[in-house]
């Protein structure tokens with residue numbers, strides 16, 4: 070049995086650590102958010118008050134944080150991972166970050182005598198809960214092999230992506246495809262409804278036809294069709310809009326640097342920007358379905374933001390008023 074240090078016990082880190090505990094490992098976790106920490110404690114994580122306590126004596130330390138800036142702070146801070154962990158501890162970042170942040174983590178870890186892998190994941194919170202996440206791991210071969218063994222209780226598949234930052238590069242491309250697919254699932258679901266199709270029957274047809282995708286399978290933006298869809302829970306986030314916006318921005322940055330034209334990704338990016346502008350950064354990214362429906366509502370949505378308050382559509386000006394509309 071291994072000892073894991075874990076920083077970031079949110080939507081993903083929470084269920085991922087639950088699976089480690091379930092597999093008999095010791096997990097010492099730290100999160101700035103008391104609610105996230107107590108939820109993790111309830112499933113057996115030993116929650117602590119500092120990064121130093123979380124990483125002490127750990128075989129491996131994972132970070133599962135929102136953005137690159139959080140990862141840089143948690144690794145490089147005065148009392149951060151590099152300052153407090155033992156050099157024998159393997160370091161792994163599973164957050165979705167920009168390639169530069171990941172390269173920085175590889176370079177600084179090596180300079181300080183640590184082994185580091187980028188180990189982002191795909192599969193959403195349903196995959197995290199089920200222990201079926203796909204991990205794409207980048208780094209030196211032996212570090213990737215050691216990390217893969219420690220990842221196993223959380224994963225359906227672990228793929229060695231290549232050298233340093235190869236995992237994060239794969240993740241950025243994958244998520245760009247995911248959010249383009251989400252646009253397709255949004256538009257398809259709404260058009261099907263307007264054409265009088267039963268949502269469940271249409272979903273079943275697409276599931277065995279050429280329009281199927283992970284977004285359609287897992288996030289179908291109509292309530293009562295797929296359990297894992299946020300549409301069943303008023304679009305409370307399983308994948309926050311601001312994080313989706315971050316991911317697609319990372320792809321657009323990479324496209325700009327490499328000269329790849331990413332027009333479909335630009336459209337998805339604009340939609341997330343619109344949602345954030347209207348005050349829905351914390352809602353689920355599948356709420357972009359509201360831009361496809363004739364009345365500007367989203368099926369299963371009561372028109373409120375995260376705190377249950379009516380959000381304004383004045384910021385962007387081009388969104389129709391939100392209304393509840395059941396499928």
Ligand SMILES: NC(=O)c1ccc[n+]([C@@H]2O[C@H](COP(=O)([O-])OP(=O)(O)OC[C@H]3O[C@@H](n4cnc5c(N)ncnc54)[C@H](O)[C@@H]3O)[C@@H](O)[C@H]2O)c1
Pocket residue numbers: 076077078079080081082099100101102105133134135136139142143163164165166190191192193194307308309312316
């Ligand atoms: N939600 C998904 O479906 C999904 C899927 C794959 C990858 N991801 C990626 O995984 C990462 C985490 O996503 P999430 O959905 O769990 O986000 P989240 O916001 O639910 O969780 C992040 C947690 O990090 C904590 N945190 C932030 N700064 C901290 C710090 N300095 N020290 C300690 N804790 C800190 C927050 O309090 C929060 O609990 C993101 O990079 C996201 O893009 C998310």
